[in-house]
Amino acid sequence: MYNILTISWNLVKRMIGRRRGVIAYILLPGVIVSVIIWMTGGMGYEKATVLYTNLDSGPAGAHVIAELEKTGDYTLVEKESGGELRTGVLDEKGRAGLEIPAGYSASLLAGQAPQIHIYELKTSAASIALKMKASEIGGRLREVALAVDAAGKGAEAGKAGGTAGVQAASPSIGPTGMASGTASGTAAAREAKLSAVLQQAELHHVGSQKTDYNLYPRESLGVVTGFMLMFLMAMVTSSVSVIMDDRKKRTMMRMFSAPVRSYEIALGNFLGSFTVGVIQVAAVLLVGRYVLNYNFELPMYLYFLILAAFMLVCMGLASTVAGLIRNPNNAGMLNALILTPTCMLGGCFWPISIMPDYMQKAANFVPQKWAIQAADLAATGSGWSELWLPFAVLGLMAVILLVIGSAILRPSESAV
Amino acid sequence: MANIWTIAAYELRRLLRSRSMLINLFLLPILLIFLIGSALSGVMGGGKDQTIDPFRVGIVDAAANPSERSQLIGSFLKSPEIAEIITPETADSREAAVNGVRSGEYSYAVIVPAGFDKDIMSGKEARLEYILGKNRTDNMVAGTVFDNFLSSINYRQAAAMTLGPQAIPAMTESGQSNPAVVLGKLNEGAPAYTASQYYAAAMLLMFLLLCGQMVITSLYSEKDNHTLFRIGSMPVKGGELFMGKMLGIGIVSVLQCASIILATHFLFGVYWGNRPGLLALVCLLMILASLTLSVIIAMFARTAASARSISTGLTVVMTFISGGMAPLPDSWVNTGGAFSINHWGMRGILRMMLESPWTQISGSITMLSLICLVLLGLAFFSYRKVGYHV
Numbered sequence: 124m125y126n127i128l129t130i131s132w133n134l135v136k137r138m139i140g141r142r143r144g145v146i147a148y149i150l151l152p153g154v155i156v157s158v159i160i161w162m163t164g165g166m167g168y169e170k171a172t173v174l175y176t177n178l179d180s181g182p183a184g185a186h187v188i189a190e191l192e193k194t195g196d197y198t199l200v201e202k203e204s205g206g207e208l209r210t211g212v213l214d215e216k217g218r219a220g221l222e223i224p225a226g227y228s229a230s231l232l233a234g235q236a237p238q239i240h241i242y243e244l245k246t247s248a249a250s251i252a253l254k255m256k257a258s259e260i261g262g263r264l265r266e267v268a269l270a271v272d273a274a275g276k277g278a279e280a281g282k283a284g285g286t287a288g289v290q291a292a293s294p295s296i297g298p299t300g301m302a303s304g305t306a307s308g309t310a311a312a313r314e315a316k317l318s319a320v321l322q323q324a325e326l327h328h329v330g331s332q333k334t335d336y337n338l339y340p341r342e343s344l345g346v347v348t349g350f351m352l353m354f355l356m357a358m359v360t361s362s363v364s365v366i367m368d369d370r371k372k373r374t375m376m377r378m379f380s381a382p383v384r385s386y387e388i389a390l391g392n393f394l395g396s397f398t399v400g401v402i403q404v405a406a407v408l409l410v411g412r413y414v415l416n417y418n419f420e421l422p423m424y425l426y427f428l429i430l431a432a433f434m435l436v437c438m439g440l441a442s443t444v445a446g447l448i449r450n451p452n453n454a455g456m457l458n459a460l461i462l463t464p465t466c467m468l469g470g471c472f473w474p475i476s477i478m479p480d481y482m483q484k485a486a487n488f489v490p491q492k493w494a495i496q497a498a499d500l501a502a503t504g505s506g507w508s509e510l511w512l513p514f515a516v517l518g519l520m521a522v523i524l525l526v527i528g529s530a531i532l533r534p535s536e537s538a539v
Numbered sequence: 540m541a542n543i544w545t546i547a548a549y550e551l552r553r554l555l556r557s558r559s560m561l562i563n564l565f566l567l568p569i570l571l572i573f574l575i576g577s578a579l580s581g582v583m584g585g586g587k588d589q590t591i592d593p594f595r596v597g598i599v600d601a602a603a604n605p606s607e608r609s610q611l612i613g614s615f616l617k618s619p620e621i622a623e624i625i626t627p628e629t630a631d632s633r634e635a636a637v638n639g640v641r642s643g644e645y646s647y648a649v650i651v652p653a654g655f656d657k658d659i660m661s662g663k664e665a666r667l668e669y670i671l672g673k674n675r676t677d678n679m680v681a682g683t684v685f686d687n688f689l690s691s692i693n694y695r696q697a698a699a700m701t702l703g704p705q706a707i708p709a710m711t712e713s714g715q716s717n718p719a720v721v722l723g724k725l726n727e728g729a730p731a732y733t734a735s736q737y738y739a740a741a742m743l744l745m746f747l748l749l750c751g752q753m754v755i756t757s758l759y760s761e762k763d764n765h766t767l768f769r770i771g772s773m774p775v776k777g778g779e780l781f782m783g784k785m786l787g788i789g790i791v792s793v794l795q796c797a798s799i800i801l802a803t804h805f806l807f808g809v810y811w812g813n814r815p816g817l818l819a820l821v822c823l824l825m826i827l828a829s830l831t832l833s834v835i836i837a838m839f840a841r842t843a844a845s846a847r848s849i850s851t852g853l854t855v856v857m858t859f860i861s862g863g864m865a866p867l868p869d870s871w872v873n874t875g876g877a878f879s880i881n882h883w884g885m886r887g888i889l890r891m892m893l894e895s896p897w898t899q900i901s902g903s904i905t906m907l908s909l910i911c912l913v914l915l916g917l918a919f920f921s922y923r924k925v926g927y928h929v
Binding site for chain 1: 567570571574575577578637640641643659662663664665666667668669670671672673674675676678682683685686687689690691692693694696697698700701702703705706707708709710717718719720721722723725737738763844848851852855862876886889890893895
């Protein structure tokens with residue numbers, strides 16, 4: 124035990140014992156991470172910019188735009204033509220583009236099924252929501268067009284007298300037949316009718332109101348936690364490189380020639396870098412909270428515990444990697460390449476719920492998923508009755524990785 | 540000249556012999572692109588729906604007695620497609636529902652006002668109240684389900700009020716063949732663009748930037764292994780050594796780049812556009828930028844570890860601010876993102892994928908060349924100033 128503490132204390136001293144170490148390992152990461160948190164946390168509230176062009180002259184196109192505007196989720200920017208819209212999307216002037224084709228209202232009324240076009244450069248939550256909303260409005264518009272059609276038929280049938288019942292009942296009369304049969308004057312009349320219905324619908328007599336007791340975690344929390352985890356993991360790299368240095372400079376061999384066991388060296392390194400990691404986490408949280416005044420939306424001690432538990436897993440992972448790799452030059456590269464895939468899988472960059480099922484199952488093996496879940500649970504005020512599971516999983520991962528790490532450290536071997 | 544080739548050949552042999560280097564260079568990029576592609580495939584393909592476990596929604600009907608309860612809501616909740624998504628449960632009062640949501644018993648709650656049906660029939664205002672629960676996804680799903688229902692009623696009410704009630708039966712949920720919204724093609728003529736192309740390009744650029752790490756490793760390992768002394772004792776000029784190293788690593792990077800492009804093309808069907816020459820030019824410029832950038836870092840950093848962490852940090856930050864990792868605010872991409880090398884490479888490659896005319900591509904290539912020139916100049920001067928010696 125004493126040996127472990129000595130080794131870990133020496134590691135801590137080596138890393139943050141001097142002023143340069145404190146700046147490089149504690150202050151700098153703290154400031155960088157909190158600035159990034161502050162940046163990404165702020166963007167959750169920003170509306171997504173959507174470019175649109177409305178080539179339709181009738182009421183339907185204007186209705187689609189008005190309804191989208193009403194959701195309050197988008198900043199709509201108008202473009203003159205379809206070409207301009209596409210260029211705008213390509214230049215990433217907006218998250219997505221929406222084009223209402225020319226003659227949209229007219230072809231709706233003619234019973235055809237015109238389509239709204241959506242352009243996107245990359246998939247994002249905003250573009251998915253836009254697609255859903257637009258297709259809902261588009262579907263409703265088709266229904267309304269059918270109703271206008273039926274009303275027109277009804278009126279005509281009324282004039283025709285006896286045949287009315289037959290005509291209205293027979294579904295075989297195609298809408299094109301109708302259109303050709305009626306004069307252009309009625310086309311205008313239908314458009315006026317459609318416009319009247321849509322104006323009435325825009326009043327939203329039937330609707331909903333949301334009562335929000337702030338029970339659910341904000342979207343920005345997921346983003347912030349995700350980036351926090353990514354950078355914490357990256358910071359672990361620095362302590363791995365210290366361990367690698369030991370091997371390269373044969374310090375590890377010397378340590379091993381003293382009366383210490385292999386697992387003691389592994390545990391000592393582990394404990395030392397964990398201590399540094401915990402100090403780093405605390406620095407990041409304190410700078411974020413009190414300097415940048417960012418509200419994490421959950422108790423600080425819980426967030427600290429979650430991040431510390433995650434740090435523990437990263438340490439285990441790092442010590443396994445450090446044991447596996449004999450050539451210290453590869454360590455940084457491999458670490459970066461473990462970091463990105465696990466962050467993607469664990470939901471640091473996008474919510475896990477949008478991934479296919481088997482990927483969600485695979486995500487269970489990644490510590491990031493459990494840390495994010497714990498943060499979400501804690502933000503909704505869940506107690507330990509629910510929080511124990513992610514913590515238990517994180518703890519288990521850490522133990523397993525540490526055991527593997529200490530088993531393969533083999534301090535007697537030199538670097539390649 | 541011969542010296543340069545010898546050094547380059549040695550560098551090549553060294554890189555291609557190391558197994559972990561091979562994994563890093565050739566396997567991991569493809570793995571990453573595969574991960575992103577399949578993680579977002581549900582979204583990109585828009586095909587298979589995910590299975591959602593039904594969650595419980597507390598329903599409160601404020602009507603005084605059971606006979607006056609809303610028929611509309613009742614029959615809506617009974618429909619089979621709704622039952623797959625939510626499990627409605629009747630709560631006695633608004634307080635009970637709120638408490639249920641707070642305690643997690645219900646994931647969501649809906650309050651139906653008294654006389655909901657009657658208000659709709661008579662064309663008055665009728666509003667449901669939603670109470671948001673603890674799960675963001677459930678909130679979104681439940682909100683969408685009920686909002687769709689309400690919007691359908693809203694349009695029917697509007698149609699009934701303006702056209703008369705006889706128009707309503709025609710308003711069936713049209714099972715028409717084509718969806719009301721389609722993803723449009725960003726450019727005519729080119730094969731359909733998918734979002735996986737975007738991420739494939741972003742990852743390619745990230746890995747091209749990462750290849751500078753090899754330069755750092757190589758430069759420092761000569762120092763650390765004391766082989767720089769030995770090389771110094773031979774008739775090799777410093778410039779030759781440098782050029783040879785760059786050449787060797789450059790060749791490996793070109794191989795890596797080609798393998799990523801070919802593998803993604805044949806394995807995942809990523810379309811890289813119809814201008815292989817220009818694509819190669821952009822990749823070469825990216826490699827040059829990455830190599831020269833790492834030389835500059837290596838000249839000024841004290842140890843290999845710090846040089847490596849600076850270069851990794853720069854790569855991640857540049858990929859991040861160019862929007863290659865996570866969606867950023869729109870205003871950012873064109874202001875902050877423009878300061879990253881990736882941004883310009885990305886622009887060029889995306890336009891090639893879309894088969895845009897040359898005039899649209901030339902801008903980003905000019906910009907990339909400018910960046911390369913500046914970096915090359917900086918690398919040259921820092922080499923003259925600091926030099927590469929023990």
